[in-house]
Amino acid sequence: MIKEQAAVDFLKSQIIEFPETAIILGSGLGGLVDEIDIEKRIPYSEIPHFPVVTVEGHGGDLIFGDLEGVAVLAMNGRFHYYEGYDMADVVFPLRVMKLIGIKRLVITNAAGGLNEDFEVGDLMLIEDMISLLPENPLRGKNSEEFGPRFPDMSEPFDLDWLEKAKSAAIRLGVKLRTGTYIGLQGPKLETKAEIRYCRIIGGDAVGMSTVPEVIAVNHMGLKVLGISVITNESIPKVAKEFTHADVVATANKAGKKLVELVKNIL
Numbered sequence: 172m173i174k175e176q177a178a179v180d181f182l183k184s185q186i187i188e189f190p191e192t193a194i195i196l197g198s199g200l201g202g203l204v205d206e207i208d209i210e211k212r213i214p215y216s217e218i219p220h221f222p223v224v225t226v227e228g229h230g231g232d233l234i235f236g237d238l239e240g241v242a243v244l245a246m247n248g249r250f251h252y253y254e255g256y257d258m259a260d261v262v263f264p265l266r267v268m269k270l271i272g273i274k275r276l277v278i279t280n281a282a283g284g285l286n287e288d289f290e291v292g293d294l295m296l297i298e299d300m301i302s303l304l305p306e307n308p309l310r311g312k313n314s315e316e317f318g319p320r321f322p323d324m325s326e327p328f329d330l331d332w333l334e335k336a337k338s339a340a341i342r343l344g345v346k347l348r349t350g351t352y353i354g355l356q357g358p359k360l361e362t363k364a365e366i367r368y369c370r371i372i373g374g375d376a377v378g379m380s381t382v383p384e385v386i387a388v389n390h391m392g393l394k395v396l397g398i399s400v401i402t403n404e405s406i407p408k409v410a411k412e413f414t415h416a417d418v419v420a421t422a423n424k425a426g427k428k429l430v431e432l433v434k435n436i437l
């Protein structure tokens with residue numbers, strides 16, 4: 172809380188009025204920033220205690236501005252557990268967001284498609300998730316200021332927002348899949364047997380982020396929506412050799428649809 176407060180104090184010295192809506196941009200999805208009428212861009216390196224981005228395809232700044240008439244904070248680049256960060260670091264920006272008054276959050280990511288019906292470039296609305304990470308951000312002494320010891324996770328994604336997203340996709344003619352996201356530790360990719368396992372336990376898409384973030388924001392009572400861009404097929408028979416560069420390039424391309432959808436939802 173002390174560290175988060177130092178970051179909040181710094182942001183308060185930079186920004187007069189904070190937005191209530193935030194967006195986290197996943198791998199290769201930084202293009203959404205171009206759609207924002209930017210009022211202030213603050214590099215993570217200037218914010219006390221903010222971690223450092225180490226993954227290609229992730230920017231490293233907080234963007235405050237206006238997205239189609241809605242005041243937003245875009246987190247351009249996120250932190251993953253596999254980078255070596257503690258879970259508290261992974262969700263540090265989200266706790267700072269809560270303290271500056273963010274009420275709702277759209278989380279985006281690049282993910283491998285486990286569902287045989289999905290195609291590369293599809294968008295998937297995350298309706299539920301499974302954590303296969305070795306720990307979560309709530310382990311340890313509970314911060315009562317942020318939320319309860321045992322937060323309910325029966326509906327991790329906001330139902331009303333899910334319905335709005337589906338209607339927005341229909342209006343825009345954007346193909347929008349729905350499904351369950353599985354979060355793994357990474358950074359290694361899945362073996363074929365692990366892919367089969369992920370599918371059998373109910374996964375439609377797989378990635379290495381998002382789950383800790385969704386847990387932290389559920390704990391704090393923020394409304395959350397999650398959207399994956401399916402950047403590769405994580406299906407034993409068709410999986411090609413994985414490269415992060417392909418993930419970033421595919422996310423970049425599909426990002427245009429994502430931007431339209433997010434603008435419409437907000």
Ligand SMILES: O=P(O)(O)O[C@H]1O[C@H](CO)[C@@H](O)[C@H]1O
Pocket residue numbers: 196197198199226249251279280281282357378379380381414415418419
């Ligand atoms: O989830 P985001 O940050 O979009 O990134 C995804 O892309 C990277 C792998 O290419 C992993 O970090 C995975 O989680």
